[in-house]
Amino acid sequence: MTRSSRTPDSGLPADRLNFSFFPGCSLKASGHENTLSLLKFCESMDIELIELDDWNCCGSSSAHSIDKRSAKYLPMRNLSLAPRGIPLLIACPSCLLRLKSSFLSIKADPALRQDYEAFFGKPFDDELEIIHFFEIFNRVHLKDHREDLAGKLKGIRVAPYYGCMLFMPPGLRFEKSHAGIIEKSLKPLGAEIVYFGYAHRCCGTYLSVAKPDVARKVVNEIISKAMEAGAECLVTACSMCHLNLEIRCTLDNPIPVLHFSELLSLALGA
Amino acid sequence: MIQLGLAEEVLKTSAIWVCVGCNTCSSACPMAIDIPALMDGLRHAALEKGVEIPEPDILNFHREVLNTVKKYGRTHKLEIMMRYKLKKMDIFSDMGVGLKMLKKRKLDLTPSKVKDKKAIDKIFQNT
Numbered sequence: 001m002t003r004s005s006r007t008p009d010s011g012l013p014a015d016r017l018n019f020s021f022f023p024g025c026s027l028k029a030s031g032h033e034n035t036l037s038l039l040k041f042c043e044s045m046d047i048e049l050i051e052l053d054d055w056n057c058c059g060s061s062s063a064h065s066i067d068k069r070s071a072k073y074l075p076m077r078n079l080s081l082a083p084r085g086i087p088l089l090i091a092c093p094s095c096l097l098r099l100k101s102s103f104l105s106i107k108a109d110p111a112l113r114q115d116y117e118a119f120f121g122k123p124f125d126d127e128l129e130i131i132h133f134f135e136i137f138n139r140v141h142l143k144d145h146r147e148d149l150a151g152k153l154k155g156i157r158v159a160p161y162y163g164c165m166l167f168m169p170p171g172l173r174f175e176k177s178h179a180g181i182i183e184k185s186l187k188p189l190g191a192e193i194v195y196f197g198y199a200h201r202c203c204g205t206y207l208s209v210a211k212p213d214v215a216r217k218v219v220n221e222i223i224s225k226a227m228e229a230g231a232e233c234l235v236t237a238c239s240m241c242h243l244n245l246e247i248r249c250t251l252d253n254p255i256p257v258l259h260f261s262e263l264l265s266l267a268l269g270a
Numbered sequence: 271m272i273q274l275g276l277a278e279e280v281l282k283t284s285a286i287w288v289c290v291g292c293n294t295c296s297s298a299c300p301m302a303i304d305i306p307a308l309m310d311g312l313r314h315a316a317l318e319k320g321v322e323i324p325e326p327d328i329l330n331f332h333r334e335v336l337n338t339v340k341k342y343g344r345t346h347k348l349e350i351m352m353r354y355k356l357k358k359m360d361i362f363s364d365m366g367v368g369l370k371m372l373k374k375r376k377l378d379l380t381p382s383k384v385k386d387k388k389a390i391d392k393i394f395q396n397t
Binding site for chain 2: 025028029030031032033054055056057059060061062063064065066067068069070073074077119163164166167168169170171173200202204205206207209210211212214243246247248
């Protein structure tokens with residue numbers, strides 16, 4: 001079985017970490033606080049992010065739903081732009097899924113590889129490593145990196161909310177899972193993790209537009225369950241989830257919803 | 271249902287449009303069946319066969335999303351929402367949510383664009 005990410009060496013890498021960075025439309029245009037906090041976080045951790053030059057939309061949910069051609073070539077073009085030799089870092093779970101699926105399909109299918117190479121006029125890079133932002137936390141241990149961080153989030157009761165990001169289609173079932181990474185990263189900083197049973201409930205994603213009632217119902221359910229469990233804030237892994245949780249919630253006094261990168265940046269004082 | 275010869279009925283269901291592909295089902299499936307991919311296939315078949323789509327709003331939404339990707343190479347939420355609402359002849363519902371998004375800076379006024387427009391045109395050349 002082919003994999004798109006390698007197992008990292010344990011401990012701190014000798015060199016400075018650098019990645020090419022695919023923001024995706026949500027982070028670029030509606031998740032400003034997500035992007036900004038992510039950049040600030042990486043800056044203060046001395047991690048270099050270089051934005052993928054002239055990247056395009058991954059096709060999102062709409063391309064694969066109604067248009068096969070763009071669903072195939074939109075993610076492929078991004079792969080063709082990725083510089084060789086450095087990992088491609090993606091912070092949106094949905095973009096990650098599209099690009100990784102595309103990468104693994106090309107790797108496994110010679111006809112598709114030919115198609116790719118003819119369309120973009122360059123050889124396919126078998127070695128490209130595509131990783132989620134969370135993978136950073138497998139490579140760098142926050143507390144080792146910045147000793148002053150311990151206890152920075154002391155006493156905050158956080159409900160981690162992953163949405164659907166940990167669920168993978170069968171084609172990606174041997175890919176690395178990031179289950180528990182929010183918990184693992186925030187606990188050493190003193191945060192108290194609240195388990196509320198709705199951490200993996202889908203946020204309703206784009207049905208927020210065509211079926212707002214459906215989105216409202218699931219969003220209210222997720223937030224109220226986190227509140228019942230005693231959480232003081234929800235931490236999200238995806239800016240689509242964040243958007244829905246913020247705009248579709250109709251509860252009276254909902255707890256704040258923060259991007260994971262926002263909470264980390266606050267802890268770092270970035 | 272398809273195995274029972276009810277393919278046409280399947281293509282006319284709301285379910286194939288309401289599925290957002292969150293993969294909760296396929297992750298739990300012991301037979302590793304890619305159910306969201308199956309839904310994609312059924313949506314394509316429904317469009318090809320020209321059956322009546324029971325969820326026109328969801329289809330419109332997808333079309334407007336792709337419309338902005340075709341134009342700019344990236345999605346542009348404000349334009350998607352405006353055109354979607356115009357088509358539905360329903361401009362004012364959800365206005366509060368739109369304003370909330372603007373206030374939270376979650377709705378950019380101008381689109382972010384790809385420079386190499388030709389590359390995007392090539393991808394969308396048949397549509």
